[in-house]
Amino acid sequence: MTDLSAPTTAADPIAQYRIGREPYYRPVGQEIELYEAAYAARLPMMLKGPTGCGKTRFIEYMAWKLGKPLVTLACNEDMTASDLVGRYLLDAQGTRWQDGPLTLAARYGAICYLDEVVEARQDTAVVIHPLTDARRCLPLEKKNELVEAHPDFQLVISYNPGYQSILKDLKQSTKQRFGALDFHYPEARIEAEIVGHESGVSPDIAAKLVSVGEKTRHLKGHGLEEGASTRMLIHAGHLIARGIDPIAACRVTLVRPITDDADMRDALDAVVTAFF
Amino acid sequence: MNAPLPDAVRFLDVRRRLAFFLRALWDQGRDLRSFQATLKQSRPYITAMGIHLPESWRSATGETGSALYRAAVAHAAAHLTFSPPPQKRGKLRPVQVAIAGVLEDARVERLACREMPGLQRLWVRFHEAKPQGSATFQDLAVRLARALADPDYEDDNPWVMKARHAFESPDVDLADPSFVRPMASLLGNDIGQMRLQFNAKTYVVDPVYRDDNSLLWVPQPQEDDEGIPLEDEILMAQPEDGDSDEGQVLEAPGAEEIVGPKPVGAGAADEADESGLGDWLRSVPYPEWDYLVSLSRPAWCTVQETPAEPADPAAIDEITHRHESLLQRIDALIRGSELRKPRRLRRQMEGDHLDIDAVVNAMIDVRSGRTPDPRLHVRIDRHERDLSVLVLLDLSESTNDLVKGTGQKVLDLAREATVLLSAAMDRIGDRFAIHGFCSNGRNEVRYLRFKEFSMPFEDTAKARLAGMTGQLSTRMGGALRHATRLLQAQASDKKLILLITDGEPHDIDAHDPKYLQFDAKKAVEEASRAGIYTYCMSLDPKADEYVSRIFGQRNYTVMDRIERLPEKLPGLYLRLTR
Numbered sequence: 001m002t003d004l005s006a007p008t009t010a011a012d013p014i015a016q017y018r019i020g021r022e023p024y025y026r027p028v029g030q031e032i033e034l035y036e037a038a039y040a041a042r043l044p045m046m047l048k049g050p051t052g053c054g055k056t057r058f059i060e061y062m063a064w065k066l067g068k069p070l071v072t073l074a075c076n077e078d079m080t081a082s083d084l085v086g087r088y089l090l091d092a093q094g095t096r097w098q099d100g101p102l103t104l105a106a107r108y109g110a111i112c113y114l115d116e117v118v119e120a121r122q123d124t125a126v127v128i129h130p131l132t133d134a135r136r137c138l139p140l141e142k143k144n145e146l147v148e149a150h151p152d153f154q155l156v157i158s159y160n161p162g163y164q165s166i167l168k169d170l171k172q173s174t175k176q177r178f179g180a181l182d183f184h185y186p187e188a189r190i191e192a193e194i195v196g197h198e199s200g201v202s203p204d205i206a207a208k209l210v211s212v213g214e215k216t217r218h219l220k221g222h223g224l225e226e227g228a229s230t231r232m233l234i235h236a237g238h239l240i241a242r243g244i245d246p247i248a249a250c251r252v253t254l255v256r257p258i259t260d261d262a263d264m265r266d267a268l269d270a271v272v273t274a275f276f
Numbered sequence: 277m278n279a280p281l282p283d284a285v286r287f288l289d290v291r292r293r294l295a296f297f298l299r300a301l302w303d304q305g306r307d308l309r310s311f312q313a314t315l316k317q318s319r320p321y322i323t324a325m326g327i328h329l330p331e332s333w334r335s336a337t338g339e340t341g342s343a344l345y346r347a348a349v350a351h352a353a354a355h356l357t358f359s360p361p362p363q364k365r366g367k368l369r370p371v372q373v374a375i376a377g378v379l380e381d382a383r384v385e386r387l388a389c390r391e392m393p394g395l396q397r398l399w400v401r402f403h404e405a406k407p408q409g410s411a412t413f414q415d416l417a418v419r420l421a422r423a424l425a426d427p428d429y430e431d432d433n434p435w436v437m438k439a440r441h442a443f444e445s446p447d448v449d450l451a452d453p454s455f456v457r458p459m460a461s462l463l464g465n466d467i468g469q470m471r472l473q474f475n476a477k478t479y480v481v482d483p484v485y486r487d488d489n490s491l492l493w494v495p496q497p498q499e500d501d502e503g504i505p506l507e508d509e510i511l512m513a514q515p516e517d518g519d520s521d522e523g524q525v526l527e528a529p530g531a532e533e534i535v536g537p538k539p540v541g542a543g544a545a546d547e548a549d550e551s552g553l554g555d556w557l558r559s560v561p562y563p564e565w566d567y568l569v570s571l572s573r574p575a576w577c578t579v580q581e582t583p584a585e586p587a588d589p590a591a592i593d594e595i596t597h598r599h600e601s602l603l604q605r606i607d608a609l610i611r612g613s614e615l616r617k618p619r620r621l622r623r624q625m626e627g628d629h630l631d632i633d634a635v636v637n638a639m640i641d642v643r644s645g646r647t648p649d650p651r652l653h654v655r656i657d658r659h660e661r662d663l664s665v666l667v668l669l670d671l672s673e674s675t676n677d678l679v680k681g682t683g684q685k686v687l688d689l690a691r692e693a694t695v696l697l698s699a700a701m702d703r704i705g706d707r708f709a710i711h712g713f714c715s716n717g718r719n720e721v722r723y724l725r726f727k728e729f730s731m732p733f734e735d736t737a738k739a740r741l742a743g744m745t746g747q748l749s750t751r752m753g754g755a756l757r758h759a760t761r762l763l764q765a766q767a768s769d770k771k772l773i774l775l776i777t778d779g780e781p782h783d784i785d786a787h788d789p790k791y792l793q794f795d796a797k798k799a800v801e802e803a804s805r806a807g808i809y810t811y812c813m814s815l816d817p818k819a820d821e822y823v824s825r826i827f828g829q830r831n832y833t834v835m836d837r838i839e840r841l842p843e844k845l846p847g848l849y850l851r852l853t854r
């Protein structure tokens with residue numbers, strides 16, 4: 001949710017969405033190059049991959065690199081089209097139109113990142129359609145306005161194909177509007193570098209954490225919906241860096257959060273002790 | 277054999293966690309099985325069928341028995357990962373074979389510990405050898421095993437020291453198993469010179485978590501008396517079995533698909549509304565995919581609609597009564613996930629109509645110059661679900677097998693699960709049909725309809741379900757294509773075929789098992805192109821490989837305990853469609 005009362009100055013209405021410092025991003029393949037080309041063509045993009053594998057960090061980095069503001073919105077099932085587009089608000093004088101994050105991005109030329117777009121209800125997701133084809137516009141029906149997208153505007157969505165609900169899959173007609181970049185957990189060496197950098201643990205500990213992570217990922221589809229993410233490994237690293245025993249740290253940040261099943265817990269605890 | 281010792285752990289109680297452990301650390305889906313330990317076979321063993329572990333186990337060191345099982349699985353997995361294919365014994369004498377086993381055990385454990393150092397702790401606590409006592413060969417072998425597993429262990433026996441020294445020599449490359457044979461041969465000669473007896477009949481591998489090492493050697497049909505006894509029924513692990521082709525993608529290469537003429541009777545089936553008996557007893561031809569030539573064979577297989585024989589519907593009500601409490605839990609789940617009732621959400625920013633109370637308050641605020649709360653609407657949250665589900669049951673002969681420990685047939689459990697699932701779908705308000713199939717060659721895929729989409733889940737449907745029987749074979753492709761066609765006639769937004777099966781596709785006239793697998797895979801792809809999801813609930817614990825090939829990585833579950841199907845299926849369904 002965006003903060004409705006956030007100040008927007010007339011000079012730069014999206015100042016708050018500019019990224020000042022370079023975010024740490026460790027490239028894992030050709031993604032930077034490919035994304036730059038996609039942005040140059042203003043191709044709407046879909047970042048595919050499991051949760052916690054670096055999609056959000058990547059788009060932050062790219063927005064910084066391209067010098068564009070980034071408007072991020074985490075989608076959820078209670079979200080309505082107005083949460084994206086905007087709405088009239090009442091105030092003491094009467095009513096006032098408030099742009100939603102999508103409109104803001106389209107109007108002023110930001111990259112708009114809709115995280116986990118499947119979570120939004122299907123009727124909500126279709127409001128993005130006119131922005132994703134040659135029209136590049138956004139009709140504000142209530143306001144009776146047609147917003148032409150700013151030339152810098154680009155729409156990016158994230159999508160986790162591992163999501164196990166057939167009812168929540170993206171409509172084919174939505175998917176086809178996007179170019180897609182595949183994200184996976186990075187290969188061990190790179191993932192260890194990331195875990196080390198983000199949490200401050202030694203390379204040796206980081207490598208072990210990554211091994212544990214890789215092992216848990218073998219169980220995907222065999223009792224786990226998803227293995228441990230890079231994000232979870234970083235969490236474990238944070239605790240270890242604060243002096244917590246690695247086995248306890250893994251238990252708290254990796255094992256307990258991914259399963260409630262006693263047998264699975266036992267097996268995962270055993271996996272952790274195989275490394276620490 | 278006998279009742280488990282009081283503080284022993286039973287295999288059945290730890291099997292599931294061991295399977296997770298094995299899968300996680302080695303990405304292995306090898307089956308875990310139990311056997312009754314006897315004097316002749318007291319150690320675990322490894323065959324092409326899986327890893328065999330004692331039915332119940334207790335460790336003398338006071339360690340928990342479950343750690344013992346875990347140590348055994350880890351050791352077996354180390355062999356499966358690092359040991360070379362079975363070797364010929366050649367001129368090796370039995371004592372040398374035994375020593376080679378000790379060396380190989382140490383070698384594979386070391387290699388595993390390079391990646392997973394914590395395993396050393398798991399294994400070493402079962403090594404109890406002491407550097408004293410009678411110096412029989414059995415004793416020395418155990419001491420050597422410990423010397424190679426436990427760096428803190430000290431032993432001044434010259435033979436053990438010599439062996440340890442040789443093994444630890446920097447010239448030895450542990451990754452290359454070829455040093456084991458000559459080293460064992462030399463150390464065996466020493467035993468001969470020390471005039472120590474070796475009795476192959478009484479020699480056992482130690483510590484207990486270690487397997488009998490039979491997987492290291494090509495079996496000798498005619499063991500002489502000196503040899504290590506081999507159980508006749510123990511199959512040797514093949515060098516290239518099981519997992520070797522796991523990574524292969526079963527994508528048929530090359531050629532374009534040749535689409536056959538529109539099957540006869542296709543038009544009729546398109547109107548397949550599910551009305552009366554008049555439409556029954558139809559036969560519909562379908563193409564079949566031949567992966568060897570990458571061609572679709574037009575009208576190759578015939579699906580015959582077969583009437584379902586009714587029996588006493590009371591049997592179905594009995595199932596619902598027996599699972600009263602489970603049904604209540606399902607109910608609670610449904611309520612909890614708010615799948616059912618539309619909710620009135622007050623004080624919303626957007627909505628279907630105005631929230632009068634909120635509007636009045638807002639007007640008061642406006643009149644008195646304050647900023648009003650903008651949340652003025654009531655929204656009806658419907659959680660729109662527009663879903664049709666076709667439950668497709670495999671009714672082949674194998675469903676008549678009894679499930680261990682339940683006295684029930686696979687088919688009974690599938691029926692029970694279907695009934696409970698139906699109750700759940702009914703309560704949610706999803707449209708569903710229950711169909712089943714079996715086959716007798718390509719011209720006779722029998723297709724039975726127990727419940728139609730338009731039918732209430734009442735007596736007719738229940739009577740037919742009660743009368744359900746298992747026979748013949750499993751030709752999945754044809755049945756899936758027929759189900760796809762019937763589901764296409766439904767108007768829902770989302771459509772799902774939920775297949776419940778206990779084995780891989782097979783039929784009397786298909787001798788290459790891959791043929792029907794590929795065809796089923798093709799049928800799943802066709803369904804997907806028609807906008808229909810296919811999900812498979814497999815009751816075959818060994819199904820992983822072929823099931824994921826057919827249905828795709830995410831679209832299946834393998835039940836490790838069939839007896840839990842009835843309680844699991846409704847939950848799976850809720851998760852799948854939440």
Ligand SMILES: Nc1ncnc2c1ncn2[C@@H]1O[C@H](COP(=O)(O)OP(=O)(O)O)[C@@H](O)[C@H]1O
Nearest residue numbers: 024025026051052053054055056057198230231
């Ligand atoms: N390639 C990468 N470079 C830098 N950090 C990364 C990378 N991949 C993952 N991370 C780390 O993992 C965390 C989770 O990633 P995030 O981008 O939030 O995941 P997602 O958006 O895919 O759910 C990030 O906060 C970051 O610390």
Ligand SMILES: [Mg+2]
Nearest residue numbers: 381486487489
């Ligand atoms: Mg062994």
